Amino acid sequence: MAHDDAQAERESDASPRCDDPGVRALDGVSRRRFLQTLGIGATATAATITEQGILGRTLQAAQPQADEKLGPGPVPVTLKVNGQAIKLAVEPRVTLLDALRNHLVAGTNDFVDLTGQKRVCDRASCGACTMIVDGRTVYACTILAIDAEGKEVRTVESLEKDGKLHPVQEEFIHHDGLMCGFCTPGFVMSSVALLEKNPSPSRDEIRRALDGNICRCGTQCRVLEAVESAAKRMQGK
Amino acid sequence: MPKWPEKRRIIGTRVERIDGGLKVSGKAKYSYDRNLPGLLHGKIVRSPHPHARIVSIDTGPAESMPGVKAVHVIKGPGGELFYAGDEIVAVAAETEEQARDAARAVKVKYQVLPFVSSEEQGLKQGGDSVKAAQVQEQGDVDQALKDAASTIEGTYGAPVITHVCLETHGLVAHWVADDDLVVYASTQAIGGTADGLRGQFKDVPNLKVTCHTPFMGGGFGSKFGPDVQGIACAELARKAKRPVKLLLERDEEHVAGGNRPSAYARVKAGVDEEGNLTAFDAESWGTGGARGASFPLPYIYAPKNRRRKHNDVTINGGDARAMRAPGHPQGALVMEQVMDDLADKIGMDPVNFRIKNLPTNNKTFQTLKPIYERELFLGAERIGWFERRHPRGDKTPGPIRRGMGCALSTWGGGAGGSQSTCRIHPDGKVEVECGTQDLGTGTTTLVPLVAAEILGLEIRDVAGRIGSSSYPPSGGSGGSTTVGGVSLSVAMACRKALAKLFEKAAASLNVEAAALEAGGGRIYSSQDPAKGLSWKQACALLGQEKIQESADKDEGRGMSDQGVGGAQFAEVSVDVETGQVRLEKIVAVADCGMVMNRLLCESQVYGAVVGGLNYGLFEHHRLDKATGLPVNADMEWYKLARSSDIGEIEVHLLDYPSRGVIGIGEPPTIPTAAAIANAVTNALGVRVASLPITPSRVLEALAASKK
Numbered sequence: 001m002a003h004d005d006a007q008a009e010r011e012s013d014a015s016p017r018c019d020d021p022g023v024r025a026l027d028g029v030s031r032r033r034f035l036q037t038l039g040i041g042a043t044a045t046a047a048t049i050t051e052q053g054i055l056g057r058t059l060q061a062a063q064p065q066a067d068e069k070l071g072p073g074p075v076p077v078t079l080k081v082n083g084q085a086i087k088l089a090v091e092p093r094v095t096l097l098d099a100l101r102n103h104l105v106a107g108t109n110d111f112v113d114l115t116g117q118k119r120v121c122d123r124a125s126c127g128a129c130t131m132i133v134d135g136r137t138v139y140a141c142t143i144l145a146i147d148a149e150g151k152e153v154r155t156v157e158s159l160e161k162d163g164k165l166h167p168v169q170e171e172f173i174h175h176d177g178l179m180c181g182f183c184t185p186g187f188v189m190s191s192v193a194l195l196e197k198n199p200s201p202s203r204d205e206i207r208r209a210l211d212g213n214i215c216r217c218g219t220q221c222r223v224l225e226a227v228e229s230a231a232k233r234m235q236g237k
Numbered sequence: 238m239p240k241w242p243e244k245r246r247i248i249g250t251r252v253e254r255i256d257g258g259l260k261v262s263g264k265a266k267y268s269y270d271r272n273l274p275g276l277l278h279g280k281i282v283r284s285p286h287p288h289a290r291i292v293s294i295d296t297g298p299a300e301s302m303p304g305v306k307a308v309h310v311i312k313g314p315g316g317e318l319f320y321a322g323d324e325i326v327a328v329a330a331e332t333e334e335q336a337r338d339a340a341r342a343v344k345v346k347y348q349v350l351p352f353v354s355s356e357e358q359g360l361k362q363g364g365d366s367v368k369a370a371q372v373q374e375q376g377d378v379d380q381a382l383k384d385a386a387s388t389i390e391g392t393y394g395a396p397v398i399t400h401v402c403l404e405t406h407g408l409v410a411h412w413v414a415d416d417d418l419v420v421y422a423s424t425q426a427i428g429g430t431a432d433g434l435r436g437q438f439k440d441v442p443n444l445k446v447t448c449h450t451p452f453m454g455g456g457f458g459s460k461f462g463p464d465v466q467g468i469a470c471a472e473l474a475r476k477a478k479r480p481v482k483l484l485l486e487r488d489e490e491h492v493a494g495g496n497r498p499s500a501y502a503r504v505k506a507g508v509d510e511e512g513n514l515t516a517f518d519a520e521s522w523g524t525g526g527a528r529g530a531s532f533p534l535p536y537i538y539a540p541k542n543r544r545r546k547h548n549d550v551t552i553n554g555g556d557a558r559a560m561r562a563p564g565h566p567q568g569a570l571v572m573e574q575v576m577d578d579l580a581d582k583i584g585m586d587p588v589n590f591r592i593k594n595l596p597t598n599n600k601t602f603q604t605l606k607p608i609y610e611r612e613l614f615l616g617a618e619r620i621g622w623f624e625r626r627h628p629r630g631d632k633t634p635g636p637i638r639r640g641m642g643c644a645l646s647t648w649g650g651g652a653g654g655s656q657s658t659c660r661i662h663p664d665g666k667v668e669v670e671c672g673t674q675d676l677g678t679g680t681t682t683l684v685p686l687v688a689a690e691i692l693g694l695e696i697r698d699v700a701g702r703i704g705s706s707s708y709p710p711s712g713g714s715g716g717s718t719t720v721g722g723v724s725l726s727v728a729m730a731c732r733k734a735l736a737k738l739f740e741k742a743a744a745s746l747n748v749e750a751a752a753l754e755a756g757g758g759r760i761y762s763s764q765d766p767a768k769g770l771s772w773k774q775a776c777a778l779l780g781q782e783k784i785q786e787s788a789d790k791d792e793g794r795g796m797s798d799q800g801v802g803g804a805q806f807a808e809v810s811v812d813v814e815t816g817q818v819r820l821e822k823i824v825a826v827a828d829c830g831m832v833m834n835r836l837l838c839e840s841q842v843y844g845a846v847v848g849g850l851n852y853g854l855f856e857h858h859r860l861d862k863a864t865g866l867p868v869n870a871d872m873e874w875y876k877l878a879r880s881s882d883i884g885e886i887e888v889h890l891l892d893y894p895s896r897g898v899i900g901i902g903e904p905p906t907i908p909t910a911a912a913i914a915n916a917v918t919n920a921l922g923v924r925v926a927s928l929p930i931t932p933s934r935v936l937e938a939l940a941a942s943k944k
Contacts, residue, residue, distance in 0.1 A: 091332075091334055093334060094334060098333065101270070102272070102278070102332070102333055103332070109274060109275075111272040113272050114263075115263065115266065115267075115269075115270035115272070116262070116263020116264070117263070118267075118269065118270075118403070118404070118454070119269070120403045120404075120487070120872070121487050121871060121872035121873070122486065122487055123487070123871055123872065123873060125871065125872040125873040126403070126872045128403060155263065156261075156262065156263040157262070157263050159262070160262050165258060165261065165262060169258075169261040169262060172257070172261045173253050173254070173257035173258060173261060174253060176253065176254065176257075176836050176837060176839075176840045178254070178257060178260050178261065178677075179677035179678070179679075179840055179844055180403065180404070180452075180453065180454045180455045180676060180677025181256075181260030181261075181265055181452065181454070181677060182267065182403040182404045182454030182455060183403055184260050184261055185261070185262075185263045188261055204881075206880070207880040207881040208880075208881060210879070210880040211879040211880055211881050212879075213879070213880075214403075214872060214877050214879065215403075215847075216401055216402065216403050216455050216457075216848075216877070217455060217677050217844045217847075218843055218844030218845065218846065218847025218848055219840065219843070219844060220847065220878070220879075220880045220883050221843050221847075221883065221885075221886050222840065222843065223880070224880065
């Protein structure tokens with residue numbers, strides 16, 4: 001079953017998991033920044049948090065300045081989302097997801113209002129908040145906004161180009177791979193990320209790539225068909 | 238009596254959901270996404286104890302915190318808290334993070350009271366924990382069991398599960414004036430939510446309440462009124478004089494958003510020599526928190542001699558609510574396992590055994606008998622039942638055992654209350670309004686689909702408007718009655734409007750209005766189709782005046798029906814070394830009268846089957862027996878199927894247009910878990926006593942059978 005897939009299989013997955021080395025790398029950064037917010041110097045923490053990913057990847061976070069301290073009040077954050085710079089002022093504890101969904105553009109009364117990605121479990125279990133960050137899918141509910149600085153963040157709002165939906169989105173509609181639609185943007189982003197990495201996935205590869213996303217209405221069968229069709233179309237078949 | 242058109246151009250075809258583009262692109266704004274200028278965020282302080290009395294509440298520390306704009310006491314000192322998660326105080330602050338801090342800062346003193354955290358504890362304790370048993374009896378069960386040629390005994394059951402709506406319960410409340418409340422609610426009943434709120438603010442003279450729900454992220458029976466959190470949200474917004482968003486967090490959703498009650502039954506049943514079910518004796522129990530946990534039993538089949546004693550056990554858990562075909566999945570689970578146990582005992586094929594025992598004790602079951610037979614044969618054929626099913630217990634060497642099972646379902650449906658208005662404008666534009674809501678079922682697409690069929694137009698020519706209580710009232714979406722009610726009220730409103738347009742066109746064409754038809758974007762004479770007007774030309778005859786006609790679903794009486802039967806088959810493989818159950822295939826055959834939109838109707842069945850397999854293999858809302866606290870109020874340890882868990886699902890719709898429209902949302906979720914349980918038993922040779930059929934339970938059942 002999905003929850004017991006071999007580790008080797010996980011590496012090829014598009015969906016993030018809490019034990020995914022990519023997520024872990026981000027998580028490592030999160031803890032580092034978090035410790036700064038507590039005012040603990042980087043020198044003291046470096047030894048405890050410099051670790052290797054479980055597959056031997058070294059964490060590549062820049063070493064922060066020893067005197068840098070963030071929070072607990074709002075701090076300026078600039079995010080690069082869908083190719084645009086967005087300035088916010090949020091507390092360091094605010095997640096990337098909540099920053100884009102619930103918070104104001106700094107110095108204005110306008111919401112960032114990128115609400116396509118949903119908050120459903122808020123604990124990296126369901127995938128409704130899936131965004132693509134530096135080419136990898138991540139659970140945006142489990143990454144701090146401050147840790148997404150300097151990274152390329154993509155949400156479902158980025159997919160439509162010149163009024164035309166992405167083939168994955170179109171095939172979701174053709175196959176009715178959606179019902180209430182609340183999980184759909186997450187499934188769409190996981191599917192897009194999969195096809196960017198693996199343009200002609202097998203059925204099982206699609207299933208595994210989408211195992212990080214939960215749909216309660218039960219659209220999974222048709223999402224599978226939709227992703228297969230989209231892959232064929234994008235391959236020009 | 239009104240009828241559907243004999244020749245249908247759009248009804249029954251595969252129509253993509255018209256709001257699909259908004260949903261896949263993230264443009265669809267759900268209540269959870271609603272960012273209004275000046276929006277505050279609300280949070281609720283909840284009981285940390287499964288049972289307690291409030292001694293005192295100090296909201297002072299919260300009120301003085303940064304960003305806090307309003308505090309509302311839901312339950313004051315002296316109030317009883319009935320479960321861990323019961324509501325006490327609500328707070329609103331500028332940011333959600335500040336609101337969470339404020340909720341934590343509210344100081345509540347509790348007098349902790351004794352609690353009951355499980356059905357077993359409640360039954361053992363008795364007293365207030367067990368409501369007086371309900372007993373139903375017919376015939377002489379004891380004698381029938383004595384006389385039976387064969388009998389079986391078994392215990393079957395399923396635990397409490399929760400709806401896990403992806404969009405949690407709640408709403409955004411905005412007082413646009415002192416007597417004008419607008420809410421954006423995640424609800425299955427926009428009218429009911431508006432009415433419920435109006436009832437809560439009786440102190441406001443001439444209060445106007447409007448509920449908007451253009452999109453909502455799942456309800457499954459749990460979202461019918463404003464609820465405690467919705468009312469608290471409106472109170473906070475009123476106090477703060479700013480809009481407030483209060484939708485539950487995931488853990489709150491599990492404990493306070495409703496649940497499907499547990500269901501357990503000890504059954505003795507017997508058959509005569511020909512295999513007729515003659516005796517059925519059941520003792521059942523279950524809990525829905527403080528609510529009832531009844532479910533139909535016996536289910537579908539009607540043994541002449543039967544007795545059923547049921548106990549509702551009260552435990553300190555959240556209240557049960559309707560959940561997708563309330564009671565029926567539990568009834569089917571118990572009954573259909575009994576049927577398989579009996580069939581296996583006497584060595585009769587379970588499909589034949591079911592056909593032999595199909596009831597004919599009322600008109601619905603007389604109608605359904607040939608439908609069930611057709612479904613059973615079709616399903617059996619599609620899963621390879623007659624070629625590949627083996628007797629109970631796969632004797633194949635090696636750890637992987639395969640098995641097949643089947644189960645039946647029944648449900649009502651029918652047409653729920655609904656009114657619609659159709660407007661035809663002089664420029665040819667058509668608007669249809671109906672105060673219903675789309676739970677993901679496709680009602681948004683249904684409204685213009687029906688209108689276009691009746692008006693002879695294309696779906697894109699009709700602006701369908703739903704999802705606001707400002708439109709003509711339509712009932713809550715429950716009982717699979719939305720498609721029936723809405724189809725009828727829309728069809729009849731459009732017919733009345735079209736009749737008005739025919740009058741104008743008849744004068745212009747110099748033919749009788751009764752001889753006119755609408756089709757292909759034209760209005761023409763049925764005797765001489767060349768004689769006609771384009772839709773636009775006909776509408777232009779209206780001059781300055783639009784046509785506006787409203788209708789109630791009752792005007793379409795006869796265009797819908799109720800009473801459906803379904804059959805499902807499951808094939809599983811079980812690893813007897815690990816206990817893992819793998820779903821190979823499920824075949825679902827569904828009866829739903831006249832199919833309105835084949836593409837979306839199939840989706841309903843797929844989704845219902847996935848809901849049923851979640852019930853069968855994964856879901857279990859657990860309270861810790863020692864503390865009474867929920868242990869898996871999240872989406873990690875509360876298990877739900879993921880794509881790799883689902884296997885192949887094959888859907889067959891039995892299209893019976895002569896029966897009219899019948900809802901499909903609930904019935905196909907009823908038999909899935911029962912079919913899976915029977916398939917697992919067929920594979921293993923032993924029963925797993927209770928859902929969910931997890932690896933550990935499979936291994937326990939195998940170990941127990943070897944003792």
